[in-house]
Amino acid sequence: MAEQANDLMEKLVSLCKRRGFIFQSSEIYGGLNGCWDYGPMGVELKRNVKEAWWDSVVRQRDDMVGLDCSIIMNPKVWEASGHVVNFNDPLVDCKGCKARFRADKVYHVVFFENGNPVHAAWVEADDEQSAGREAFNRANSKTRRRMQLHQEGGRFETEIRRVDRLPSDVKALCPLCGHELTQPRKFNMMFKTYVGAMEDSSSIAYLRPETAQGIFANFKNVIDTSRMKLPFGIAQIGKSFRNEINPRNFTFRSREFEQMEIEFFCHPSQADQWYAYWRDARFQWYLSLGLRSEKLRLREHEPAELAHYAKGCADVEYAFPFGISELEGIANRTNYDLSQHAKFSGKDLSYFDEETKERFIPYVIEPSAGADRATLAFLCEAYAEDEAPDENGAMQKRIVMRFHPRLAPIKVAIFPLVKKDGMPEKAQAIYAACKKASLSAFYDEKSAVGRRYRRQDEVGTPYCVTVDGQTLTDDTVTIRDRDSLKQERIKASEVVRYVQERIGAGGM
Numbered sequence: 001m002a003e004q005a006n007d008l009m010e011k012l013v014s015l016c017k018r019r020g021f022i023f024q025s026s027e028i029y030g031g032l033n034g035c036w037d038y039g040p041m042g043v044e045l046k047r048n049v050k051e052a053w054w055d056s057v058v059r060q061r062d063d064m065v066g067l068d069c070s071i072i073m074n075p076k077v078w079e080a081s082g083h084v085v086n087f088n089d090p091l092v093d094c095k096g097c098k099a100r101f102r103a104d105k106v107y108h109v110v111f112f113e114n115g116n117p118v119h120a121a122w123v124e125a126d127d128e129q130s131a132g133r134e135a136f137n138r139a140n141s142k143t144r145r146r147m148q149l150h151q152e153g154g155r156f157e158t159e160i161r162r163v164d165r166l167p168s169d170v171k172a173l174c175p176l177c178g179h180e181l182t183q184p185r186k187f188n189m190m191f192k193t194y195v196g197a198m199e200d201s202s203s204i205a206y207l208r209p210e211t212a213q214g215i216f217a218n219f220k221n222v223i224d225t226s227r228m229k230l231p232f233g234i235a236q237i238g239k240s241f242r243n244e245i246n247p248r249n250f251t252f253r254s255r256e257f258e259q260m261e262i263e264f265f266c267h268p269s270q271a272d273q274w275y276a277y278w279r280d281a282r283f284q285w286y287l288s289l290g291l292r293s294e295k296l297r298l299r300e301h302e303p304a305e306l307a308h309y310a311k312g313c314a315d316v317e318y319a320f321p322f323g324i325s326e327l328e329g330i331a332n333r334t335n336y337d338l339s340q341h342a343k344f345s346g347k348d349l350s351y352f353d354e355e356t357k358e359r360f361i362p363y364v365i366e367p368s369a370g371a372d373r374a375t376l377a378f379l380c381e382a383y384a385e386d387e388a389p390d391e392n393g394a395m396q397k398r399i400v401m402r403f404h405p406r407l408a409p410i411k412v413a414i415f416p417l418v419k420k421d422g423m424p425e426k427a428q429a430i431y432a433a434c435k436k437a438s439l440s441a442f443y444d445e446k447s448a449v450g451r452r453y454r455r456q457d458e459v460g461t462p463y464c465v466t467v468d469g470q471t472l473t474d475d476t477v478t479i480r481d482r483d484s485l486k487q488e489r490i491k492a493s494e495v496v497r498y499v500q501e502r503i504g505a506g507g508m
């Protein structure tokens with residue numbers, strides 16, 4: 001299972017590089033851990049993800065406005081929000097090989113057979129489930145076979161303990177070399193910089209670790225200028241930065257990433273209702289763009305997992321090949337943030353309800369998503385291998401990215417069957433019409449048409465149009481569906497409408 005998952009991730013990473021979705025940042029200099037660049041296909045895909053989000057939470061609603069705040073803000077923002085003191089990860093170092101880990105990502109896993117320990121391992125993993133899988137992979141083949149045989153017999157038991165929850169007298173060991181790990185210590189994840197010419201403590205500023213605080217800091221500006229009345233939300237898409245101890249799983253945990261965040265302000269008495277509303281609405285959004293329900297789940301946090309100011313929190317999780325992991329968190333943040341900013345700034349951030357004549361600090365429901373994580377989930381979901389006929393009708397293996405048409409980087413590719421007899425000119429005219437309609441289109445006249453189809457399948461283009469001999473007599477073209485492989489003949493003048501109807505709202 002785990003091998004298959006690694007295999008899938010490897011194939012996906014390789015396709016992302018080969019076809020221009022995602023590259024390592026500054027690759028020609030050996031890269032930079034935790035930073036990624038989106039290539040020509042990736043930038044279109046991620047842009048479509050962000051557009052779909054913005055359309056659904058801002059443009060399609062009348063209770064939401066947008067914002068685009070600066071990345072570097074007055075450092076007091078981060079004192080008020082608690083990030084300067086609390087935005088820490090527990091860090092452990094290996095005393096032998098000097099590797100660094102997040103203590104909450106290192107596990108000790110022990111397998112017992114009939115109550116006796118038969119295999120133990122220290123592993124680095126995102127959660128208990130992945131830790132168990134990783135430890136299983138490290139067991140010798142005999143133990144693995146016995147465990148598989150007895151999986152349902154109940155003779156095997158597993159104990160999984162996180163390093164930062166071990167009793168202090170238990171020595172934690174390095175998952176890489178087996179030497180002892182240090183005790184966990186706090187490591188603040190905000191990137192520091194200096195503003196202005198002086199590099200001293202008075203000029204320290206931070207790259208924002210979340211976009212949310214820019215929204216809170218502008219709450220009064222928006223109220224005063226937009227005439228929004230409660231309940232209403234403010235949405236923002238933008239870069240955030242976290243000095244993650246161990247960036248991993250491709251773009252899943254990066255040091256520079258993009259967030260898509262909503263702060264939805266409401267009366268405290270309505271917070272529970274809005275929390276449930278946003279939790280369900282956000283879950284549905286992922287489904288509507290093609291993530292399968294069996295791979296998605298909504299997980300309510302246990303009370304012990306909640307931040308001290310939060311009244312409720314649920315994660316939308318996706319079954320990535322490397323394990324079930326968080327895509328988005330929806331939290332009831334109470335009036336914590338606005339109260340903190342009111343206290344630290346000395347400004348009144350309360351809201352006056354004209355109808356009830358009540359003055360109060362609104363509660364906030366926060367659906368906070370990652371644009372890169374969502375994009376990675378859509379990439380994982382889309383990847384498929386199957387067979388398609390080549391130009392001679394023989395079945396050939398193909399890789400196909402089955403993106404939801406709305407997310408596909410290219411919506412339609414246009415090919416002349418051959419480079420003569422006026423076919424390129426006709427195909428160019430259809431291509432121009434698609435561009436004019438703001439459809440992301442691609443023109444290709446090189447190599448055999450079967451190969452051209454295959455190249456489009458690999459980047460997930462839902463429709464390919466071919467201009468052939470018949471086009472020159474009756475002005476019809478074939479249009480091929482990426483998934484069903486069916487080809488229809490339609491009028492050349494109908495191509496734009498045909499594609500627009502099938503890719504859903506927005507065109508793009």
Ligand code: GAP
Binds near residue numbers: 209210211212255371
């Ligand atoms: N304002 C709340 C907040 O920032 P979070 O759970 O820390 O909450 C929200 O982050 C979302 O941002 C996550 O669900 C994830 O999608 C994305 N995210 C957080 N850290 C990330 C990282 N290091 N790399 C990529 N995406 C990340």
